[in-house]
Amino acid sequence: MNAVRKQLPEVSAVRYARLPDPFEMWKGGALSGAQLAYESWGQLNAERSNAILLFTGLSPSSHAASSTPSPEPGWWERMIGPGRAIDTDRFFVMCVNSLGSCFGSTGPASVNPATGKIWRLNFPELSVEDIARAGFEAARALGIEQLDTVMGPSLGGMVVTAFAAVARGGARRLVSISGSSASSPFAIALRAVQREAVMSDPAWNNGQYAENERGPQAGMRVARKMGTITYRSAAEWSGRFGRSGLTEVGQRAVESALARVPPGFGPRFAVETYLEAQAEKFVRVFDPNCYLYLSRAMDCFDIAEHGVAPDIYRRSGIAKALVIGVESDFLFKVEEQEQIARDLQAAGIPTTFAHLHSIEGHDAFLVDLPHFDAAIRGFLNS
Amino acid sequence: MNAVRKQLPEVSAVRYARLPDPFEMWKGGALSGAQLAYESWGQLNAERSNAILLFTGLSPSSHAASSTPSPEPGWWERMIGPGRAIDTDRFFVMCVNSLGSCFGSTGPASVNPATGKIWRLNFPELSVEDIARAGFEAARALGIEQLDTVMGPSLGGMVVTAFAAVARGGARRLVSISGSSASSPFAIALRAVQREAVMSDPAWNNGQYAENERGPQAGMRVARKMGTITYRSAAEWSGRFGRSGLTEVGQRAVESALARVPPGFGPRFAVETYLEAQAEKFVRVFDPNCYLYLSRAMDCFDIAEHGVAPDIYRRSGIAKALVIGVESDFLFKVEEQEQIARDLQAAGIPTTFAHLHSIEGHDAFLVDLPHFDAAIRGFLNS
Numbered sequence: 200m201n202a203v204r205k206q207l208p209e210v211s212a213v214r215y216a217r218l219p220d221p222f223e224m225w226k227g228g229a230l231s232g233a234q235l236a237y238e239s240w241g242q243l244n245a246e247r248s249n250a251i252l253l254f255t256g257l258s259p260s261s262h263a264a265s266s267t268p269s270p271e272p273g274w275w276e277r278m279i280g281p282g283r284a285i286d287t288d289r290f291f292v293m294c295v296n297s298l299g300s301c302f303g304s305t306g307p308a309s310v311n312p313a314t315g316k317i318w319r320l321n322f323p324e325l326s327v328e329d330i331a332r333a334g335f336e337a338a339r340a341l342g343i344e345q346l347d348t349v350m351g352p353s354l355g356g357m358v359v360t361a362f363a364a365v366a367r368g369g370a371r372r373l374v375s376i377s378g379s380s381a382s383s384p385f386a387i388a389l390r391a392v393q394r395e396a397v398m399s400d401p402a403w404n405n406g407q408y409a410e411n412e413r414g415p416q417a418g419m420r421v422a423r424k425m426g427t428i429t430y431r432s433a434a435e436w437s438g439r440f441g442r443s444g445l446t447e448v449g450q451r452a453v454e455s456a457l458a459r460v461p462p463g464f465g466p467r468f469a470v471e472t473y474l475e476a477q478a479e480k481f482v483r484v485f486d487p488n489c490y491l492y493l494s495r496a497m498d499c500f501d502i503a504e505h506g507v508a509p510d511i512y513r514r515s516g517i518a519k520a521l522v523i524g525v526e527s528d529f530l531f532k533v534e535e536q537e538q539i540a541r542d543l544q545a546a547g548i549p550t551t552f553a554h555l556h557s558i559e560g561h562d563a564f565l566v567d568l569p570h571f572d573a574a575i576r577g578f579l580n581s
Numbered sequence: 582m583n584a585v586r587k588q589l590p591e592v593s594a595v596r597y598a599r600l601p602d603p604f605e606m607w608k609g610g611a612l613s614g615a616q617l618a619y620e621s622w623g624q625l626n627a628e629r630s631n632a633i634l635l636f637t638g639l640s641p642s643s644h645a646a647s648s649t650p651s652p653e654p655g656w657w658e659r660m661i662g663p664g665r666a667i668d669t670d671r672f673f674v675m676c677v678n679s680l681g682s683c684f685g686s687t688g689p690a691s692v693n694p695a696t697g698k699i700w701r702l703n704f705p706e707l708s709v710e711d712i713a714r715a716g717f718e719a720a721r722a723l724g725i726e727q728l729d730t731v732m733g734p735s736l737g738g739m740v741v742t743a744f745a746a747v748a749r750g751g752a753r754r755l756v757s758i759s760g761s762s763a764s765s766p767f768a769i770a771l772r773a774v775q776r777e778a779v780m781s782d783p784a785w786n787n788g789q790y791a792e793n794e795r796g797p798q799a800g801m802r803v804a805r806k807m808g809t810i811t812y813r814s815a816a817e818w819s820g821r822f823g824r825s826g827l828t829e830v831g832q833r834a835v836e837s838a839l840a841r842v843p844p845g846f847g848p849r850f851a852v853e854t855y856l857e858a859q860a861e862k863f864v865r866v867f868d869p870n871c872y873l874y875l876s877r878a879m880d881c882f883d884i885a886e887h888g889v890a891p892d893i894y895r896r897s898g899i900a901k902a903l904v905i906g907v908e909s910d911f912l913f914k915v916e917e918q919e920q921i922a923r924d925l926q927a928a929g930i931p932t933t934f935a936h937l938h939s940i941e942g943h944d945a946f947l948v949d950l951p952h953f954d955a956a957i958r959g960f961l962n963s
Contacts, residue, residue, distance in 0.1 A: 320843055384822040384852040385815035391853045392806040396778055398842045399799035405843055417781035424774040425807060433767035433914065440766040442883060460780045461702055461787055464873065468880065470766040471773045491846065498850065501824060529911065532815065 212238045212269035213261060213303050216295075216337035225332075225365075228323025232312045235337040236296040236303025237261050238269070240279055241287030243341065250343045251285060251579075252334055252370070253294040254351030254358040257426075257493050258485060260302035263294040277568050284576040290347065297354070298333035299325040299493050301486035307406075308486040318488075320406040325492040327354070327500035331361040335369050345369060345516075348579065352376035352564045353531065354493070357500050360539060363515035364505040373520045373543075374578065376564050376571075377528055379535040380502040380542070386530055387498045389429055393422035394491050406488050414487045417459075422490070423478040432527040432560035436470055443469040508539075512546035520550040521578040523571065528561040551578060594620045594651035595643060595685050598677075598719035607714075607747075610705025614694045617719040618678040618685025619643045620651070622661055623669030625723065632725045633667060633961075634716055634752070635676040636733030636740040639808075639875050640867060642684035645676040659950050666958040672729065679736070680715035681707040681875050683868035689788075690868040700870075702788040707874040709736070709882035713743040717751045727751060727898075730961065734758035734946045735913070736875070739882050742921060745897035746887040755902040755925075756960065758946050758953070759910055761917040762884040762924070768912055769880045771811055775804035776873050788870050796869045799841075804872070805860040814909040814942035818852055825851040890921075894928035902932040903960040905953065910943040933960060 213236050221229035238261045243250060253263060255274070264273035264280060273294075279285045285292055296304040299322075307322040314321075338346060349370040351359045356378015363373060379386070397403055400418030408414030446469050459465075466472055505511050520543045524536030533554060540552035553574040557563035564571050595618050603611035620643045625632060635645060637656070646655035646662060655676075661667045667674055678686040681704075689704040720728060731752040733741045738760015745755060761768070779785055782800030790796030828851050841847075848854055887893050902925045906918030915936060922934035935956040939945035946953050 320846070324845070381824060383815060384818040384824065384850065385810070387824075387850050388806075388810050388818070388852045388856055391848065391850075392803060392810065392856065394846070395806065395842075396803045398846060399782070399803060401783060421774055421778045421781060421803065424770075424777065428767070428770050428774065433765060433911065436766040436770070442763060442766065442769075460777075463706070464702070464776070464780065464877075466773065468766065468769050468773070470770045474770055474774065495846075529815065 210268050212266045214238065215303065216340040218298075218305070218333055218336050218340075222333065222336070224323045225326040225328040226324040230305055230323070233298070233305040233333070234303075235298060235305070235333055237293050237337055238263065238266065239291060239293040240264055240266060241289070241291045243291040243343070247341075247343045248345070248347060249290050250338060250341075250346050251290045251292045251348045251350060252338050252346045253285075253292060254330065254334055254349075254355035255294065255297060256353035256355055257490075257497070258481060260300075261294045261296040262302075263292075274565065278572065278575070284572040285350075285579065286576075290579075293338065293341075295334045295337050297330045297358075297493065299330065299489060299496065301484075301489040304333075306486070307488035307492050317410065320488065322488070322492060325496045327357050327361045327496050328365050330354075330496070331358045332365050334358070335362065335366040338369075345371060348372040348374060350374035350376070350575075351378065353378065353561065354497055356531070356536075357497065360502050361500065363517055364502060364511045367514055368516035370516070371518050372578075373517045374523070374575065375520070375536065375539055376523045377525055377531050377536065377561055378539065379500075379531050380508060380539050382498050382500060383532065383535065389425065389530070390494045390498055393425050394494050396421040396425070397487050397491060403487060408487065413482070416482050419482045419485070419487055419490065420478040423481040424474040427474055427477045429530040430560060430562040432529070432558055434527060435558045435560060438558075440468070440470040440473065445469060445472060508542035509545035512543050512548055515546075517543070517548055519581075520548050521553065521574065522550060523553045523555060523564070523574055525555045525557050525560065525563045525567075527556075527558055528563070530561045592650050594648045596620070597685065598722040600680075600687070600715055600718050600722075604715065604718070606705045607708040607710040608706040612687055612705070615680070615687040615715070616685075617680060617687070617715050619675050619719055620645065620648065621673060621675040622646055622648060623671070623673045625673040625725070629723075629725045630727070630729060631672050632720060632723075632728050633672045633674045633730045633732060634720050634728045635667075635674060636712065636716055636731075636737030637676065637679060638735035638737055639872075639879070640863060642682075643676045643678040644684075645674075656947065660954065660957070666954040667732075667961065672961070675720065675723070677716045677719050679712045679740075679875065681712065681871060681878065683866075683871040686715075688868070689870035689874050699792065702870065704870070704874060707878045709739050709743045709878050710747050712736075712878070713740045714747045716740070717744065717748040720751075727753060730754040730756060732756035732758070733760065735760065735943065736879055738913070738918075739879065742884050743882065745899055746884060746893045749896055750898035752898070753900050754960075755897075755899045756905070756957065757902070757918070757921055758905045759907055759913050759918065759943055760921065761882075761913050762890060762921050764880050764882060765914065765917065771807065771912070772876045772880055775807050776876055778803040778807070779869050779873060785869060790869070795864070798864050801864045801867070801869055801872065802860040805863040806856040809856055809859045811912040812942060812944040814911070814940055816909060817940045817942060820940075822850070822852040822855065827851060827854060890924035891927035894925050894930055897928075899925070899930055901963075902930050903935065903956065904932060905935045905937060905946070905956055907937045907939050907942065907945045907949075909938075909940055910945070912943045
């Protein structure tokens with residue numbers, strides 16, 4: 200069904216949830232035969248009342264944590280498990296690969312059953328609302344009508360605010376991490392240029408790159424490096440890399456880069472080899488058209504399209520909320536998370552706002568685990 | 582002599598100063614028959630003691646202000662003139678086009694007299710030190726052995742710190758604006774990705790694009806848009822653009838963009854049309870190889886290569902200094918300017934540090950003229 204799904208290991212923790220058919224898209228158009236890939240940890244109780252639905256950032260798969268069939272560490276490995284902040288002794292945790300992504304969920308890299316061809320740019324416009332609703336439908340496919348908690352970082356932190364608007368009564372608690380209820384013009388500008396880097400690469404070929412080729416790798420590499428720069432902070436890099444030259448570890452990346460650019464024009468500093476390594480990992484697995492759709496969906500999201508934010512939250516059925524923001528995040532500024540918290544409070548929902556001073560910027564949720572662990576553990580136990 | 586020089590209007594305020602022949606480059610190699618383009622305003626006094634040498638940021642030409650032969654407004658029009666902050670009733674002001682740039686000065690787009698061919702990637706490695714020393718030699722070509730003041734913003738703010746190291750006794754006063762004495766890993770990362778965008782464009786062709794063609798325009802466009810994002814601030818854009826859609830003014834830019842990308846994938850927000858307009862202006866005039874050389878020179882500059890900073894300044898002959906930094910500048914952080922000021926003070930040089938709260942980020946010196954006017958006027962009058 201999905202071009203990329205073929206690449207998944209045959210034995211895997213990934214499961215697939217059918218979405219309602221047709222699945223109507225928020226901005227028009229519909230999908231038929233659509234599915235979401237997900238993984239889960241812990242046991243669903245008899246009342247089906249202990250489920251946590253976890254949305255991801257732009258690029259991860261549903262593999263948030265390891266399990267017997269998929270033992271490699273997940274993207275939030277140290278947060279999910281028995282006795283961990285997201286305690287799988289108490290909760291049934293499911294992480295969904297976003298609608299529109301390429302790790303088993305339906306998206307632009309999937310086959311359109313009506314034509315037998317890959318959707319590519321004929322995929323309908325994707326909205327953050329679609330990602331939210333598809334995630335909820337994946338939970339409903341397991342018989343879960345109300346989640347204990349809906350949670351997500353980054354894009355996922357936007358998705359949970361959309362969830363409050365489009366899945367009324369769908370969750371009792373909400374955790375929004377380093378998210379936003381409307382992209383800032385600064386973030387829009389950054390993502391627009393990232394997409395332009397991909398679309399300017401002749402190998403993109405208006406989305407018609409060959410299925411078994413790697414497509415606009417040079418453009419994807421530039422886009423991912425730009426993204427990586429915005430996911431951390433200048434202060435972290437000053438401490439971590441300073442002006443160090445190429446390390447031995449980075450030498451492989453240099454050699455790879457030197458094959459593409461003339462001698463003397465490749466990387467010279469350790470920070471460049473870090474970017475190279477991050478880009479290489481991403482380019483190898485992420486479908487360029489899916490990237491464009493997800494990136495644009497983030498730009499276009501604005502909770503105001505659903506009405507006044509406190510009114511939306513008041514009608515959402517959310518009874519308690521945690522919002523986390525990071526001081527050094529310059530992509531999704533802490534003021535944006537503060538706004539989400541204020542809107543939830545204005546709706547009369549008891550809301551904790553955790554303003555963290557982590558140095559790691561937007562990606563702090565992946566790195567500064569002690570602070571995130573404490574905030575999330577405290578909330579889920581409350 | 583210079584490929585781009587041909588494009589200058591026949592009647593122009595631009596003059597050319599011959600550099601010593603050969604002109605030895607800081608990191609090795611030498612130029613023969615090299616020149617700097619410059620413009621000047623005001624009169625040099627009989628003692629040749631009233632000269633201000635102005636260096637530019639990465640992209641401007643020597644056209645800092647208008648004059649009868651070149652009446653179009655310059656890049657610092659409202660700062661230079663009779664009675665203005667840089668008062669041409671008192672000072673002889675000369676602005677140089679940086680060595681390595683493409684507006685009349687010798688650089689990778691110039692003809693190498695030894696071969697009769699354009700230098701391109703055979704141009705020797707360019708350093709910030711070369712830009713500083715070439716500027717000083719241009720002043721010496723006019724018989725000026727000591728400047729009243731050496732001044733520069735952005736790249737120019739780096740160049741003046743290099744000037745203190747390589748042109749001892751060359752200036753009595755120094756003004757460094759939004760500069761740095763060593764690029765941070767964050768700035769290095771941003772510029773490395775910008776260069777990669779240019780070098781990834783197949784039209785770059787390892788620097789061998791045709792002389793009369795526009796070369797890697799798509800890559801240059803992405804690079805300049807990335808740059809533009811880092812020259813302003815998120816807060817300024819939130820106020821200026823918010824989430825506004827395309828304006829009528831921006832429609833032309835959209836149409837131009839839609840010719841390159843499929844319908845629905847072009848700009849949707851006002852901020853995107855601003856980026857498009859900025860990129861279009863730049864791509865039309867700036868030589869891609871020159872851009873790569875200047876960008877890399879900034880990455881590699883580190884005053885520590887000359888010794889301990891206060892020692893360098895103590896030997897420089899500088900008797901008084903002004904350093905200006907802007908709170909909202911995230912490309913050249915205000916802490917970097919504070920460091921320059923501290924090093925000057927540690928050298929025993931009376932130094933004013935102006936920490937400005939302009940919202941316009943790195944480019945504030947082009948926009949927030951009242952604050953820059955006051956700081957520079959006060960210093961030059963003191």
